[in-house]
Amino acid sequence: EMHLVESGGGLVQPGGSLRLSCVASGFTFSSYEMNWVRQAPGKGLEWVSYISRSGSTIYYTDSVKGRFTISRDNAKSSLYLQMNRLRDEDTAVYYCARQKEQLVWVFDPWGQGTLVTVSS
Amino acid sequence: DIQMTQSPSSLSASVGDRVTITCRASQSISSDLNWYQQKPGKAPKLLIFDASSLQGGVPSRFSGSGSGTDFTLTISSLQPEDSATYYCQQRYSTPTFGQGTKLEI
Numbered sequence: 001e002m003h004l005v006e007s008g009g010g011l012v013q014p015g016g017s018l019r020l021s022c023v024a025s026g027f028t029f030s031s032y033e034m035n036w037v038r039q040a041p042g043k044g045l046e047w048v049s050y051i052s053r054s055g056s057t058i059y060y061t062d063s064v065k066g067r068f069t070i071s072r073d074n075a076k077s078s079l080y081l082q083m084n085r086l087r088d089e090d091t092a093v094y095y096c097a098r099q100k101e102q103l104v105w106v107f108d109p110w111g112q113g114t115l116v117t118v119s120s
Numbered sequence: 121d122i123q124m125t126q127s128p129s130s131l132s133a134s135v136g137d138r139v140t141i142t143c144r145a146s147q148s149i150s151s152d153l154n155w156y157q158q159k160p161g162k163a164p165k166l167l168i169f170d171a172s173s174l175q176g177g178v179p180s181r182f183s184g185s186g187s188g189t190d191f192t193l194t195i196s197s198l199q200p201e202d203s204a205t206y207y208c209q210q211r212y213s214t215p216t217f218g219q220g221t222k223l224e225i
Contacts, residue, residue: 105211
């Protein structure tokens with residue numbers, strides 16, 4: 001069974017940093033493109049970042065460009081999101097999501113999410 | 121960015137009802153439209169991709185239709201476990217989601 005497990009969330013002050021991790025199991029991680037999607041408390045879903053299978057192609061939503069860095073370690077079946085210069089509006093549950101095979105921007109499955117709270 | 125607008129924002133229905141949720145894109149997105157179901161405290165789950173293709177394991181009472189700018193998600197005979205928030209998402213360009221439709225049974 002495919003499984004994604006996020007970790008690394010927590011409480012951080014504005015301007016601080018946090019590194020999220022997502023460990024995959026049940027499938028060949030290196031064969032799939034991956035994404036981060038977030039959901040602010042009580043709000044809808046927002047795509048954050050994408051990384052190709054090799055890590056050579058990366059995209060970000062405008063609001064996190066220059067502050068967040070996505071990366072992956074295929075040997076460890078792991079996806080990461082380094083978040084710097086955090087703002088109040090970055091408070092959200094962050095989900096990692098696998099891209100469905102040969103279908104761009106179709107997310108399946110998703111991890112259970114990790115909560116990031118940015119507050120002083 | 122392509123804006124996605126869902127209606128209604130919330131609705132209440134009874135077991136056995138037929139329910140339709142609509143999603144409108146701010147520009148044509150062909151059939152590049154996905155639907156997700158999210159239950160409280162859980163991750164979203166893919167229901168339908170490419171407007172009308174049912175994801176494996178999803179009950180056949182769920183169906184999707186539409187193309188261009190207007191799309192619908194239909195649940196043919198509502199079950200208690202269908203109580204959730206439903207999101208549409210376009211994949212024509214950098215992905216964006218609708219604001220969600222909360223369905224109460």
